[in-house]
Amino acid sequence: MSKALRRRLGRGLAAALVTGLAAFACATGAMAENTKLRFAYLLADSDLPIFVAQKKGAFQAAGLDVELTEVQGGPAVVAAIASGSADVGYAAPVPPINARLNGVMVKMVMALGHEVDPDKKFLWLVASKASGARDLGGLKGKKIAFNANGSLCELAWRDHLAQAGMSMDDVQVVILPFPQQEAALEQGAIDATCTVNPFFASMSRNAEVGAQVVASGVLADESKPILNDVIFAGDDYIAANAQSLRTFGKVIFDARKELLANRAELEAAAVEFLGLTPEAAKDFNLPIVRPEVSIGEADVQPLLDAMKRAGMLTQDIAAGDMVANMAP
Structure with a gap:
């Protein structure tokens, strides 16, 4: 092989290597991008672990780019998901129940809070x-x-x-x-x-x-735990993003666990993120009866029964149609 040919082949190989490395860098950069999750919420106690996790970078570390948007009330959270301006939402369970009854296809994917007699009332x-x-x-x-x-x-x-x-x-x-x-x-x-x-x-x-x-308490009779806070999302989003939802839930679960283990941190977070005075924060507690964030038909059915008694529910609907457990 002539020296001229070897030089041409060398230059071609070098160019190919540069191009290949650049393509690899672009590909790995794209892979490294965190999954965006747009989260709509109304300000309430169960949000606190989410705010703390966001500040600490826990969602980013888990591969999620979480965007938080505050709205005024559970129905407004439903509206954000229905309009496509949010992917996932936090509210009490009644708004997503009403949403599904009215044709907005959302399901509850995690439980953030319960109440139970005699003194776990939120x-x-x-x-x-x-x-x-x-x-x-x-x-x-x-x-x-x-x-x-x-x-x-x-x-x-x-x-x-x-x-x-x-x-x-x-x-x-x-x-x-x-x-x-x-x-x-x-x-x-x-x-x-x-x-x-x-x-x-x-x-x-x-x-x-x-x-x-x-x-x-949500209900006059809470001899058994009653669901009072949930995370929910649209059916299509749940089907396409199950792993992201489970990751989101795992970060929340870990943040809750850390706050429950550190009263001083809990009170400081309530002051910083919920606007409480230090004195008021001394009375603050997260609405947690059980540590896990899983949700099932048994959580939802008592609320459906209560809504029917109260005249807020005029049709029969299966509790199973309201939930898709995405707890970690």
Whole structure:
């Protein structure tokens, strides 16, 4: 082989190697890109592990690029998923149940919170001292608030009022987002409200409100655990992104575990991400009855039964149609 030919072959081989290496770098760079997951939520206690995990870079480390978007209420989370502006959402279970009943094909994929008698309650019906109400009966003719129509708080009011021999016809309903309720109680615009943390922890320490708990828990009877917080997604997204959902759940599970093991970190996170004062954070707890985040038909059926009793559900539907467990 002539020297000229060897030089031409050498230059060709070098060029091929450069091209190949560049292509490999592009390919591996694409592979290294994290999977985007757009998450819509309403501000509430169960969000806290997600905020902490995001700040620590835990989602990124697990291969997820999580984009957080806050909205006002569970129905707004459903709307974000239905419109395609979010992939996954957090809310109480009633909004995704209502969504599926109305043709928005979402399913609950993880459970973030439960309640159970006697003292694991994470939803409260609270009256102001100015209302004069000290029990549910004292609210007859008064203005009561909940955050959205078709919400878990609407179900709570209906169920507890029925237990007290009353109905929604005995009160005046005001729809008011959680963040506005404390001021409304203080100003006398409403007499009572359904609230959750972090808002309960704040209003319960507000002397101007003089909060009086007239009932607690999603349902009047919580002798067995009752589901109160979920993550949900559209059917098509679940089918195409099962592994991403399981990874998302694993990061949340680990973050919850770490917060539960470190009270100081939990309180500091509640101050930083939920806006609580250090004093209010001392009363804050995550709504966790069981450590796992799995969800099944048995979690959903009691809520379907309660919604039917309350007149919020007019058709029969199988609990299995509402869930697709993606827990890690």
